[in-house]
Structure formats: structure tokens, C-alpha cells
Amino acid sequence: MNKIIYKQQLSSDVYKMRIEAPLIAKERRAGQFIIVQIDSHFGERIPLTIADADPVEGSITIIFQAVGRTTHLLAIKAVGDTVQHVVGPLGQPTHIEKFGRVICVGGGIGVAPMHPIAQAMKAAGNEVIIIMGARNRDLLILEEEMRAIADELIICTDDGSCGRKALVTAPLKELCEMEPKPALAVAIGPPIMMKFCAETTRPYGVHTMVSLNTIMVDGTGMCGGCRVTVGGETKFVCVDGPEFDGHKVDFDNMMTRLKAYKSREDQDHHRCHLDEAIEEKK
Amino acid sequence: MTHTTSEQLTLAATQGLKTLEKPLKAKQRMAIPAQEMPAQDPAVRRHNMNEVALGYSEPQARLEAERCLQCPTKPCVAGCPVSINIPAFIQKIADGDFAAAIGVIRESSLLPAVCGRVCPQESQCQAPCTVGKALKSTDKAVAIGRLERFVADWERENGLLKTPAVKTPTGKKVGIIGSGPASVTVAADVRREGHEVTVFEAFHRPGGVLLYGIPEFRLPKAIVDREIDELRAMGVEIKTDFVIGRTRRLNDLLEKDGYDALFVGTGAGLPKFMNIQGENLVGVFSANEYLTRANLMKGYDDRAATPIFPSKKVAVLGGGNVAMDAARCAIRLGAQEVHLVYRRTEAEMPARIEEIAHAKEEGIIFHLLQNPTRILADERGWVCGMELLSYELGEPDASGRRRPVEIKGSEFEMDVDTVIVAIGNESNPLIRQTTPGLATSKWGTLVVDENGKTSLDRVFAGGDIVLGAATVILAMGEGRRAAAAINRLLAQS
Numbered sequence: 001m002n003k004i005i006y007k008q009q010l011s012s013d014v015y016k017m018r019i020e021a022p023l024i025a026k027e028r029r030a031g032q033f034i035i036v037q038i039d040s041h042f043g044e045r046i047p048l049t050i051a052d053a054d055p056v057e058g059s060i061t062i063i064f065q066a067v068g069r070t071t072h073l074l075a076i077k078a079v080g081d082t083v084q085h086v087v088g089p090l091g092q093p094t095h096i097e098k099f100g101r102v103i104c105v106g107g108g109i110g111v112a113p114m115h116p117i118a119q120a121m122k123a124a125g126n127e128v129i130i131i132m133g134a135r136n137r138d139l140l141i142l143e144e145e146m147r148a149i150a151d152e153l154i155i156c157t158d159d160g161s162c163g164r165k166a167l168v169t170a171p172l173k174e175l176c177e178m179e180p181k182p183a184l185a186v187a188i189g190p191p192i193m194m195k196f197c198a199e200t201t202r203p204y205g206v207h208t209m210v211s212l213n214t215i216m217v218d219g220t221g222m223c224g225g226c227r228v229t230v231g232g233e234t235k236f237v238c239v240d241g242p243e244f245d246g247h248k249v250d251f252d253n254m255m256t257r258l259k260a261y262k263s264r265e266d267q268d269h270h271r272c273h274l275d276e277a278i279e280e281k282k
Numbered sequence: 283m284t285h286t287t288s289e290q291l292t293l294a295a296t297q298g299l300k301t302l303e304k305p306l307k308a309k310q311r312m313a314i315p316a317q318e319m320p321a322q323d324p325a326v327r328r329h330n331m332n333e334v335a336l337g338y339s340e341p342q343a344r345l346e347a348e349r350c351l352q353c354p355t356k357p358c359v360a361g362c363p364v365s366i367n368i369p370a371f372i373q374k375i376a377d378g379d380f381a382a383a384i385g386v387i388r389e390s391s392l393l394p395a396v397c398g399r400v401c402p403q404e405s406q407c408q409a410p411c412t413v414g415k416a417l418k419s420t421d422k423a424v425a426i427g428r429l430e431r432f433v434a435d436w437e438r439e440n441g442l443l444k445t446p447a448v449k450t451p452t453g454k455k456v457g458i459i460g461s462g463p464a465s466v467t468v469a470a471d472v473r474r475e476g477h478e479v480t481v482f483e484a485f486h487r488p489g490g491v492l493l494y495g496i497p498e499f500r501l502p503k504a505i506v507d508r509e510i511d512e513l514r515a516m517g518v519e520i521k522t523d524f525v526i527g528r529t530r531r532l533n534d535l536l537e538k539d540g541y542d543a544l545f546v547g548t549g550a551g552l553p554k555f556m557n558i559q560g561e562n563l564v565g566v567f568s569a570n571e572y573l574t575r576a577n578l579m580k581g582y583d584d585r586a587a588t589p590i591f592p593s594k595k596v597a598v599l600g601g602g603n604v605a606m607d608a609a610r611c612a613i614r615l616g617a618q619e620v621h622l623v624y625r626r627t628e629a630e631m632p633a634r635i636e637e638i639a640h641a642k643e644e645g646i647i648f649h650l651l652q653n654p655t656r657i658l659a660d661e662r663g664w665v666c667g668m669e670l671l672s673y674e675l676g677e678p679d680a681s682g683r684r685r686p687v688e689i690k691g692s693e694f695e696m697d698v699d700t701v702i703v704a705i706g707n708e709s710n711p712l713i714r715q716t717t718p719g720l721a722t723s724k725w726g727t728l729v730v731d732e733n734g735k736t737s738l739d740r741v742f743a744g745g746d747i748v749l750g751a752a753t754v755i756l757a758m759g760e761g762r763r764a765a766a767a768i769n770r771l772l773a774q775s
Binding site for chain 2: 043
């Protein structure tokens with residue numbers, strides 16, 4: 001049982017929460033994630049990335065988009081409510097060292113897991129350039145937090161309502177062509193964005209890490225539901241990842257696997273909106 | 283196929299008991315028909331998750347117990363990994379003293395209701411049984427497992443389970459990692475001596491493989507929960523959602539959290555795949571994933587949020603209990619056809635004979651001496667079939683089983699939309715990756731001495747994390763041994 005101590009709605013369906021989890025707050029490192037389950041009897045287990053942690057308060061911050069059954073249920077919880085199950089920190093932490101110039105590309109909700117990584121990269125003495133992308137201004141999250149870390153912050157929106165009207169791959173390409181050449185790119189966001197970031201950096205030989213968010217059950221290596229093909233080998237995102245060399249990940253296979261339960265999820269999605277409507281009527 | 287009901291079997295046994303003229307001679311005992319296990323009608327049970335084997339009635343148990351010759355050599359005891367005094371408990375059943383019977387079992391075993399259901403008796407206690415040998419069939423051996431289950435259920439159903447006494451507190455703390463059969467055994471045995479015990483479980487519910495792996499229809503979860511409640515009643519603390527190696531490291535428990543000894547019973551939790559083309563297509567699952575979705579996450583229930591892949595034609599690869607469990611789950615979850623593909627023959631299958639028989643009764647289609655070479659995809663990247671090769675048996679291999687040899691040019695295709703890989707597990711890497719100095723074998727299992735102690739001081743291990751994928755009873759046996767060593771260590775220090 002983990003108490004919610006802070007909640008903020010960041011955009012129409014994106015929420016930020018601080019949850020009591022003292023042990024996870026102390027242990028977690030950039031790049032790691034948790035598994036959350038709302039109902040002990042019938043709930044599903046879903047991975048969520050850790051956006052921040054406060055070991056003194058004993059809390060972790062999660063930022064999530066209400067897209068599925070569990071995230072919808074989480075979104076309607078209030079400060080003081082509890083999340084039944086929070087497990088972690090899971091996965092391998094990001095490898096942090098002084099690389100030189102590091103480009104952090106965060107798309108949509110992917111800016112949340114990018115936050116601790118950018119923070120750690122900066123603390124290790126890297127020059128950190130952050131590219132943030134969203135469909136429009138309203139969907140941009142953590143702008144101030146990222147600005148505080150970045151040596152340079154580039155914002156891209158699809159409609160040009162904030163920053164450049166461009167995809168994140170446009171400034172990424174420019175940076176790859178500029179001197180000093182980036183030592184590392186880290187891309188986190190929708191699979192299609194990560195795929196194209198990897199394709200953008202590939203011709204320049206810029207090492208590109210991506211953080212994958214696949215379907216999981218246990219999150220500890222037991223089920224293998226999260227597996228992806230990396231460099232022709234099968235890897236488990238939960239124990240081998242979540243970060244992999246973006247130039248080796250088979251994104252097409254991963255995107256197909258993410259759709260395995262699409263019909264069921266759509267059904268749940270509609271049901272959840274119905275629940276919310278009923279909740280509002282009350 | 284006609285189905286014999288529990289009532290019919292009980293009636294026959296009642297009449298059988300009446301005709302017995304005591305004292306019985308060996309020849310008369312051998313003439314008593316082996317008592318069949320009452321089971322749910324296959325046509326019915328294909329559509330429900332309830333337990334398949336219903337358990338002996340009292341007359342059946344008493345009549346079966348009369349089949350035991352009480353032979354002086356007791357080969358059955360030597361066949362039992364925890365050396366239960368089998369003839370003694372069977373005699374008590376024949377006498378009608380069920381309380382004394384379960385008392386005998388409890389001297390050696392902690393989980394009789396579980397072991398009576400899931401032990402591979404035909405390759406352990408029942409294999410060398412004198413009655414079976416005399417009647418030239420292991421199937422005709424005294425049904426020791428069924429009798430064990432009978433008295434264990436009798437004890438529980440009559441509210442006679444007693445929480446074991448706990449000695450005065452010693453002030454010593456023992457941490458147990460995992461909550462499967464090995465861990466549950468250690469927890470009970472160590473707690474009895476008065477030590478403080480904490481069990482750390484990664485999942486949201488304790489029970490390990492007994493919960494996530496073995497399906498409800500073979501081992502009702504209420505029985506597992508009852509064993510866990512028993513531990514809690516003894517004062518064992520159970521911390522769920524706690525991943526050792528992640529939430530806290532093994533060394534933290536010893537150095538910072540004040541634990542005097544640890545037991546690692548994390549099981550064989552890393553599924554093996556075949557490493558063939560197409561294994562990451564949508565519709566391919568490890569048996570672990572499929573079973574966890576179905577069992578622990580309650581995929582069989584409409585209220586469960588965890589989805590089950592909608593399958594029409596399923597292929598399960600493997601011939602062990604896990605393969606049978608996965609195949610039988612798939613049938614119950616609505617698959618129209620379930621095919622079990624195994625590269626050897628039925629004689630080499632590691633599954634319990636009863637599970638093989640139950641699977642066949644439920645309509646699972648067996649394909650022996652076949653093995654897939656690749657999994658085929660439709661245009662969306664979803665499974666649409668497999669390419670297989672036929673095999674024949676060659677010379678025995680290292681395991682003593684005849685090695686399957688592929689028949690060149692025998693490729694053929696099978697249409698399926700789901701493939702479940704049930705070819706075994708490797709050990710989970712979390713603890714070994716995060717614990718410096720912990721010695722492991724080349725298979726990743728933990729190396730222990732004759733007391734179950736690892737290469738680290740005060741750290742013990744047992745069950746599948748040491749044995750590789752094995753059985754509940756072997757895990758329990760290992761647990762007992764490690765618990766005894768932990769108790770000795772803590773008594774000295």
C-alpha cells in the first residue's frame with residue numbers, strides 16, 4: 001500500500017503523482033521503472049517509469065498518460081488514496097559517465113523518464129542538449145524542469161504552437177552534423193519516434209540509446225512477455241533493459257507486439273471512459 | 283468414453299470393504315482392485331477451472347489402504363525424497379485412524395495437501411512398490427499420493443489443522459527470499475525454533491510457483507493460501523512487492539538490516555525459448571507468461587484486467603507438467619483445438635502419468651516425435667503456423683532417454699495461431715547479478731554444500747534456484763535440509 005501525497009494534472013490526460021515508496025526512492029537510479037497494480041484481485045501489472053525521487057521524503061514521482069485500464073483508475077485517485085501495489089526499482093539503471101556532448105530526445109510522455117537521465121548526465125559533467133517534442137503546446141510536460149538541466153533546450157511541436165514546428169528528428173539531424181559531434185544520443189518516447197531517432201543518428205555513427213516500454217507481467221524476468229529482438233537476439237526489457245542500442249532494436253517487431261491486445265484494450269478504454277462519466281455524474 | 287462418477291466409485295468401494303475377511307492374507311490384498319481417482323467428467327471440466335481430481339472418499343481410501351502389504355523392506359520410503367513413513371500412515375488409514383495417519387506424514391512433510399496432488403509419485407514412492415511390482419505395473423502400485431491427499435484434506439476440511447508451536451523468541455532474524463515450496467518449508471522450520479522470520483516475495487501474492495504456475499484445476503489456490511495463513515499464524519512476516527536484488531540487495535539484508543541468516547528460494551524463473559525463427563511474433567508465449575496470466579492474474583475470470591490472447595488453435599511445445607498445464611489451461615480459456623508437440627515419445631515425457639491421461643481425456647491432441655523448426659507469420663506479424671520436422675528415436679543421451687534424431691526431408695506445416703513454449707526454465711539472474719561473491723554453476727544455478735549453504739557465509743539456498751527446474755517435493759526436501767543447517771548455525775552463534 002503506497003499513499004499518494006501529491007497529484008497534478010499536466011495536460012488533458014497526463015498526470016503527475018508523488019507516491020510514498022521510501023525503499024524505492026532510496027534505491028532507484030536513472031533509467032529504472034516500477035510495476036504498479038491497482039487491485040490485488042483482478043488488477044493488471046503495468047510498468048511505469050520513475051520521473052523523479054525524493055529519498056528524504058521517501059517518495060517517487062510518476063508521470064503517466066491515462067490510456068489503459070490501470071492508468072485510468074490511477075488517474076481518478078486523489079491525494080491521500082493508496083496504490084495497492086508498487087514494485088521496484090526494476091530494470092538496469094542507465095549507464096552514466098562523462099561522455100561529452102549528450103543529446104536527450106524526449107517525445108510526449110517520454111520526457112518523464114528522460115528527466116532523471118538528463119539530470120544524471122548533467123551531474124556527471126556532460127554537456128546536455130535536450131530536444132522535447134509534443135503534438136502541441138498543451139501536451140508539453142516538464143518544460144521548466146528540463147530547462148533547468150539543459151545546456152540548450154530545443155522544443156518542437158507538430159503544429160508549431162510552441163518552439164519549432166518540426167519533428168524531433170530535425171534538430172537531432174542538425175546536431176549530428178554539427179561539431180562537436182554528439183558522443184551519445186538518448187531517445188525516449190513513442191516507439192515510432194525512437195525508431196526514427198535511431199535512423200537519424202545511424203548514418204552519423206552517433207551511439208543512440210533508447211528506453212523501451214513493452215507489455216510486462218512480472219517485471220523480473222519470469223514471463224518473457226516483454227521480449228524484444230536486439231541485434232538478432234532475444235532480450236527481456238525488464239531484466240536486460242529497459243535501455244538498448246537503438247541501432248540494433250527491431251522496432252517493427254516491437255510495435256507489432258505492443259498491439260497484441262489492442263482489441264481488448266480498446267474495449268477497456270471505452271469502458272473506462274464510461275466509468276469516468278458515471279463518476280462525474282455522482 | 284463413459285465416465286465413472288465419484289458416487290459409483292464410492293459405492294463399489296463400500297461393497298468391497300464389506301466383503302473383506304480379516305485378517306487379510308497378502309494374496310487377498312493383491313486381489314483388491316486399485317481404487318480409481320474420482321474426477322470431474324472431462325466433457326464438463328474442459329469448461330471450468332475447478333479441481334479435476336476430486337479425491338478419494340473414505341471407503342475408497344480405506345479399501346486402497348488395505349492393498350498395502352506392509353512389506354518389511356518398505357521400498358516406498360526410500361523412494362520418497364523426504365522419507366515419509368509410508369506404510370505406517372497407510373496402516374492408520376486402514377485402521378480408520380485418520381488423525382494418526384496425518385500425524386505420521388507431518389513428522390516428515392510440511393505440505394501434504396500440496397504434495398499429495400502434485401508429486402510425481404509414479405517415479406518416486408510408487409515406482410518401487412512391492413504390490414505394483416508383483417502386479418507388473420506401476421499403475422497398480424498402492425496409490426500412496428492419493429492416500430496422502432485424502433488424509434491431508436480430511437485434516438483441513440475437519441478444521442483440525444494446528445498451527446505449529448513456536449519456541450520462545452531467540453532474538454535472531456532470518457530472511458527468506460521467495461515464497462514457493464522451498465521457502466515456505468524453511469520459514470516454518472526456522473520459525474518453530476523461535477527465530478524471527480521475514481519472507482520477501484516479488485509478486486503481490488505469496489506462494490510462488492504454486493500460485494502462478496500450477497493451475498487451479500490441479501492445485502486449488504485456497505490450499506496454498508491456507509499454508510501461507512499458517513505461516514502468518516506462526517508469526518512469520520510476509521513482505522510482498524519486494525524484489526531482493528532490486529528493492530534491497532542480499533548484502534543489505536545481512537549488513538544493514540540485521541538478518542542473521544538468509545535463505546534464497548527464488549526458483550527457476552527465466553523461461554527458455556527454442557531460438558528458432560519467428561519466436562517473437564505476436565501469439566508466441568512462454569508457458570510462464572501464459573500460466574501467470576491465466577492463474578495468478580486470473581485470466582479465466584471476466585473481471586480480470588490482464589488479458590488472455592484470444593486463441594483458436596494452440597500448439598504447446600514440450601512434454602512436462604508445465605506443458606500439460608498450459609495445454610489444459612488453453613482448452614479451458616476457449617481454444618477450439620490444442621496440440622501438444624513433443625520431440626520424443628510419450629514414454630520419455632517428464633509429466634506425471636495422471637496429467638498426461640487427463641490432458642488426453644480433455645481432448646488435447648498429442649503430436650509425438652515432432653519439433654518445430656520455425657514459426658510462421660501472417661502479413662501482420664502474427665503467428666499463423668509452424669513448420670515442423672519429424673523425428674525418430676536414436677541412442678540414449680546423457681539423460682538416459684533415447685535421443686530424438688530428425689528425419690531429413692520430413693518438413694511439414696501445422697496451422698496454429700498461438701504457440702506456447704514449455705521447454706523449461708533457467709535460473710533467474712536478479713540475485714546473482716546483484717550479489718558479489720555468490721558462486722553459481724555454468725547454468726546459473728546457485729552452488730551449495732551438503733547443508734544447502736552457498737559460497738557466502740550465512741546465506742543458504744534451495745529448490746529450483748539450486749536444482750534447476752525440479753519438483754515441489756524436492757524443493758521441500760532441500761528446504762528442510764537448509765532450515766536444519768540454519769537452526770544449527772543460529773544455535774551456535
